[in-house]
Amino acid sequence: xxxxxxxxxxxxxxxxxxxxxxxxxxxxxxxxxxxxxxxxxxxxxxxxxxxxxxxxxxxxxxxxxxxxxxxxxxxxxxxxxxxxxxxxxxxxxxxxxxxxxxxxxxxxxxxxxxxxxxxxxxxxxxxxxxxxxxxxxxxxxxxxxxxxxxxxxxxxxxxxxxxxxxxx
Amino acid sequence: xxxxxxxxxxxxxxxxxxxxxxxxxxxxxxxxxxxxxxxxxxxxxxxxxxxxxxxxxxxxxxxxxxxxxxxxxxxxxxxxxxxxxxxxxxxxxxxxxxx
Numbered sequence: 622x623x624x625x626x627x628x629x630x631x632x633x634x635x636x637x638x639x640x641x642x643x644x645x646x647x648x649x650x651x652x653x654x655x656x657x658x659x660x661x662x663x664x665x666x667x668x669x670x671x672x673x674x675x676x677x678x679x680x681x682x683x684x685x686x687x688x689x690x691x692x693x694x695x696x697x698x699x700x701x702x703x704x705x706x707x708x709x710x711x712x713x714x715x716x717x718x719x720x721x722x723x724x725x726x727x728x729x730x731x732x733x734x735x736x737x738x739x740x741x742x743x744x745x746x747x748x749x750x751x752x753x754x755x756x757x758x759x760x761x762x763x764x765x766x767x768x769x770x771x772x773x774x775x776x777x778x779x780x781x782x783x784x785x786x787x788x789x
Numbered sequence: 790x791x792x793x794x795x796x797x798x799x800x801x802x803x804x805x806x807x808x809x810x811x812x813x814x815x816x817x818x819x820x821x822x823x824x825x826x827x828x829x830x831x832x833x834x835x836x837x838x839x840x841x842x843x844x845x846x847x848x849x850x851x852x853x854x855x856x857x858x859x860x861x862x863x864x865x866x867x868x869x870x871x872x873x874x875x876x877x878x879x880x881x882x883x884x885x886x887x888x
Contacts, residue, residue, distance in 0.1 A: 626790065629790070629794060640805040640825055641805060643821055644809035644818075644822060644825075649815065652821060656824065659828065663828045666795070666832055667835050670795070670835050670838075670839045672838065672839070672850070678854055682854050683828075683854065683857075686858060687824065687857065690861055691821060691861070693865075694820075694869070695817055697869055698816070709813060711812065711813070711814045711881055713812060716811070717808050717812035718812070720808075721808035728800040728804070729800055732796045739791075740791060741795075741839050743790070746842055759848050763845070764852075767852065771856070774855075775858070778860075779862065782866040783866075785869075786866040
């Protein structure tokens with residue numbers, strides 16, 4: 622199954638590089654475009670894990686809606702573009718790097734200890750599980766109440782955003 | 790395929806997100822870093838869903854995507870309000886409660 626491994630590593634390296642671009646870029650619009658690469662890479666990882674429906678939801682919601690929202694946010698707050706080094710970052714940069722590396726070390730040690738050597742088996746049952754029909758059966762049968770709660774939450778968030786952003 | 794490859798990719802993305810939240814000054818960029826962290830969690834959910842051969846992980850990932858969209862909507866409204874009041878999206882300038 623070396624094709625899958627090669628695909629995984631290409632996507633993973635692209636995602637990590639683009640994620641570093643999101644947090645290190647000096648231009649806010651470039652950061653948003655790097656974010657698109659990370660989100661598309663995540664969708665590709667979902668396809669690799671045969672979760673088709675979630676992958677397309679990721680493309681539609683994240684790349685289609687959330688990134689556009691971010692670009693509007695950048696436009697409306699007149700974020701500085703192409704500014705000099707350190708203007709977008711605060712002076713706790715080094716402390717932040719230390720914290721992130723520490724958390725990464727702890728997480729990797731834990732993961733290697735807990736899941737070292739476990740394999741994902743790509744069977745026909747897994748392909749069946751990724752189909753939209755299976756996902757929607759689970760969503761509307763086992764998770765119906767959480768689904769309704771989430772729709773109320775979305776409504777509340779929408780009203781809240783309008784109230785917050787309104788000029789009065 | 791090794792489960793740990795996916796989990797470690799998610800861990801790396803999560804830590805890059807932590808760095809972004811702590812080091813960025815602009816509110817919009819902090820929200821982008823939060824999105825990175827939420828995506829890392831989603832990759833974990835899908836990987837475990839494939840590992841235990843149960844569809845619940847995918848449904849959870851769908852819920853996380855929905856919550857993330859709501860969070861970005863409210864978060865950007867708050868950043869815009871900060872911009873309107875302080876004439877800058879700089880989160881370090883919100884220090885009126887500092888004694």
